[in-house]
Amino acid sequence: MDNNFRHRRVKIIKINLSNMILYENKRKKLISVLKWGNNPFKKFVCTGEIREELGLVKSRKDLIRKIEKIVEEDKNFILPIIGDVGGGKTHLYWALKNSLYRYNTFYISLEYIYKKFFYNIYSEFIENLELAPLKFIINRLCDEWGALERKFGFFHVADLEKIKNFAFKLLSNKYNDMETETLTNIISGIVAHQLDPYKKIEAERWLLGELMDAKELSSLNISHDLRKGKNAFMMLMLLIENSKSGTILFIDDFEKIISITEPKDDSAEEIYDPSWLYGADKSPDDIASEKVFDKIVQLQQIEGLRIIITLKSIDSLEEIKKKYQEQNAELLFSIKDPLFLLDFNEEDIFEFYKESMRYFYENMGISDFINAFQNPYFPLNKRILRNIFENTKGNPREIIKALIKIFNEIIYSDEKLDAVLENYENIC
Amino acid sequence: MSDVNGNILYDSVKGIKKEGEFVGSIITRCNDDKDSIIFSDNLKISNSEGIFISNGFKVGFELIYNKMSAFSRKIDELNIKDTSSIEYSILIPEDVMQVYDEGQFSDAFPYTLNKLNTAALYLDEYPYGINHLDFFKEEMLRNPVALVGNGILLADRVVIDVRDDPVFYDCLIVGRDENSNLSVSYEPITTVKKSLTNVKWIIILGIEELKL
Numbered sequence: 017m018d019n020n021f022r023h024r025r026v027k028i029i030k031i032n033l034s035n036m037i038l039y040e041n042k043r044k045k046l047i048s049v050l051k052w053g054n055n056p057f058k059k060f061v062c063t064g065e066i067r068e069e070l071g072l073v074k075s076r077k078d079l080i081r082k083i084e085k086i087v088e089e090d091k092n093f094i095l096p097i098i099g100d101v102g103g104g105k106t107h108l109y110w111a112l113k114n115s116l117y118r119y120n121t122f123y124i125s126l127e128y129i130y131k132k133f134f135y136n137i138y139s140e141f142i143e144n145l146e147l148a149p150l151k152f153i154i155n156r157l158c159d160e161w162g163a164l165e166r167k168f169g170f171f172h173v174a175d176l177e178k179i180k181n182f183a184f185k186l187l188s189n190k191y192n193d194m195e196t197e198t199l200t201n202i203i204s205g206i207v208a209h210q211l212d213p214y215k216k217i218e219a220e221r222w223l224l225g226e227l228m229d230a231k232e233l234s235s236l237n238i239s240h241d242l243r244k245g246k247n248a249f250m251m252l253m254l255l256i257e258n259s260k261s262g263t264i265l266f267i268d269d270f271e272k273i274i275s276i277t278e279p280k281d282d283s284a285e286e287i288y289d290p291s292w293l294y295g296a297d298k299s300p301d302d303i304a305s306e307k308v309f310d311k312i313v314q315l316q317q318i319e320g321l322r323i324i325i326t327l328k329s330i331d332s333l334e335e336i337k338k339k340y341q342e343q344n345a346e347l348l349f350s351i352k353d354p355l356f357l358l359d360f361n362e363e364d365i366f367e368f369y370k371e372s373m374r375y376f377y378e379n380m381g382i383s384d385f386i387n388a389f390q391n392p393y394f395p396l397n398k399r400i401l402r403n404i405f406e407n408t409k410g411n412p413r414e415i416i417k418a419l420i421k422i423f424n425e426i427i428y429s430d431e432k433l434d435a436v437l438e439n440y441e442n443i444c
Numbered sequence: 445m446s447d448v449n450g451n452i453l454y455d456s457v458k459g460i461k462k463e464g465e466f467v468g469s470i471i472t473r474c475n476d477d478k479d480s481i482i483f484s485d486n487l488k489i490s491n492s493e494g495i496f497i498s499n500g501f502k503v504g505f506e507l508i509y510n511k512m513s514a515f516s517r518k519i520d521e522l523n524i525k526d527t528s529s530i531e532y533s534i535l536i537p538e539d540v541m542q543v544y545d546e547g548q549f550s551d552a553f554p555y556t557l558n559k560l561n562t563a564a565l566y567l568d569e570y571p572y573g574i575n576h577l578d579f580f581k582e583e584m585l586r587n588p589v590a591l592v593g594n595g596i597l598l599a600d601r602v603v604i605d606v607r608d609d610p611v612f613y614d615c616l617i618v619g620r621d622e623n624s625n626l627s628v629s630y631e632p633i634t635t636v637k638k639s640l641t642n643v644k645w646i647i648i649l650g651i652e653e654l655k656l
Contacts, residue, residue: 166541168483172548
């Protein structure tokens with residue numbers, strides 16, 4: 017009996033000890049993980065290229081619902097989203113992409129794309145659409161053009177010239193202002209891809225927007241690849257209008273159109289005067305902005321293309337409306353009332369911090385840390401987060417920058433955690 | 445297996461004869477020596493005029509200079525007053541045809557061989573037997589038609605495997621069941637073992653002749 021009792025006691029003590037050690041270790045282990053140089057907050061700028069996994073905070077979910085409603089109710093519109101610099105406009109794109117997964121949502125930034133505008137948009141569109149849906153649309157188009165006609169009730173004997181002629185007749189009636197050469201190129205590319213097994217590979221490269229030399233193009237009976245003229249625009253139009261899923265184009269930094277047209281400060285000294293080359297009336301920036309504006313107006317002709325634009329202020333929106341009023345007043349009605357992307361509220365910063373840490377734990381393979389600490393904001397605390405919120409006035413980018421700074425100090429400082437945090441607890 | 449009771453336009457075995465004009469995908473099997481087959485998108489049956497087909501496509505074998513040759517030819521107009529020369533005419537249900545159509549544009553086989561002119565791949569008939577299966581071993585040929593057992597097999601493509609057995613892809617099969625009732629089925633793949641099955645003939649339809 018004695019032996020048994022002793023054995024049980026030792027066992028209980030061992031269990032308690034191991035629990036205690038585990039609890040203590042987790043705090044230390046997290047600090048060690050951080051000290052290896054792992055900062056849970058790394059990026060304070062979101063881009064259209066790198067996927068964002070974190071969703072939106074609670075106060076912004078209503079915004080997503082409003083956008084979803086507009087997208088479902090209407091097929092052609094421009095929806096302005098207004099938010100400050102660093103307010104999370106690009107992050108909103110990723111949240112929308114995840115939420116509206118049934119749609120082909122793709123992103124461009126006018127900051128970077130203004131040359132070869134249609135070609136660049138087409139490349140982004142195709143990259144998001146992927147090959148299988150592209151083939152499905154092409155297949156359907158060829159069916160409409162008569163590729164599935166059954167000879168003698170059974171045999172699909174595709175007469176390529178007949179199909180091309182029929183397609184040309186259809187498309188030239190529908191898109192009567194499109195150049196003949198553009199239509200011929202598009203039809204040849206699509207028909208070769210779908211119905212000519214010996215040209216399929218080359219045709220697929222052409223469809224994917226690859227740059228091709230004259231020899232490759234001539235084998236397809238095509239004069240130019242998609243960079244030239246309106247080839248890319250016509251392809252975009254065909255694919256979007258025949259796509260079963262809707263298409264959403266998210267244009268970031270839309271005020272680029274305005275900023276380059278804003279009057280220059282005359283007092284600024286200019287070494288190079290553009291008027292020497294372009295005349296006194298128009299600067300190269302004016303010409304560039306007009307071209308981009310014209311192209312956006314052309315994009316609006318595409319049936320089923322929903323455009324979401326981001327702007328930094330309501331004034332920019334007024335400028336854009338003025339531009340539409342001057343140049344294309346009938347399209348003014350397609351601009352929806354703006355939605356505002358507000359800064360974080362106090363609850364948002366707590367939620368955002370917890371979600372970011374959860375994502376960090378999962379990525380580091382320590383998911384058991386998610387609920388391991390009594391203080392759910394460990395290694396920080398509620399007071400520090402509140403201080404950050406007050407200092408940054410809820411601007412998401414500034415909040416992330418502050419968090420990066422604190423975590424960097426935790427990682428690289430030789431002081432104890434409490435000592436590091438003390439400085440931030442007292443800042444107000 | 446598709447319910448085709450309503451789609452049997454003429455059946456000499458079961459005594460079915462539906463009067464009227466029919467359009468769609470129609471297979472007519474002839475009661476001649478070589479079991480010729482007529483593919484057409486229309487067919488008219490009347491008691492007084494018999495069976496009338498316009499713009500059809502007849503496939504079969506014929507003896508030329510003591511040699512059997514596969515043929516396929518377009519029929520502008522064919523009026524069959526003596527319906528005993530026809531075994532059956534059947535309209536393939538549209539749902540089956542749609543499944544058949546979907547199998548046509550497969551990206552998996554970009555380099556399928558198209559024969560320009562119609563030719564026999566296989567004929568099991570003494571003394572005119574033809575067997576080119578070995579020559580086309582491991583190749584893929586477009587538009588085969590075969591008479592296997594008592595059934596007609598129309599496929600999008602056929603591959604001759606390493607044992608010289610034909611494997612048909614995207615197949616429409618018309619045949620009779622144990623009660624001699626006509627049936628239509630669609631099979632994505634049909635492997636035909638020559639050693640086990642009564643393969644009467646396989647013809648590869650020429651793409652140029654289909655275009656006529």
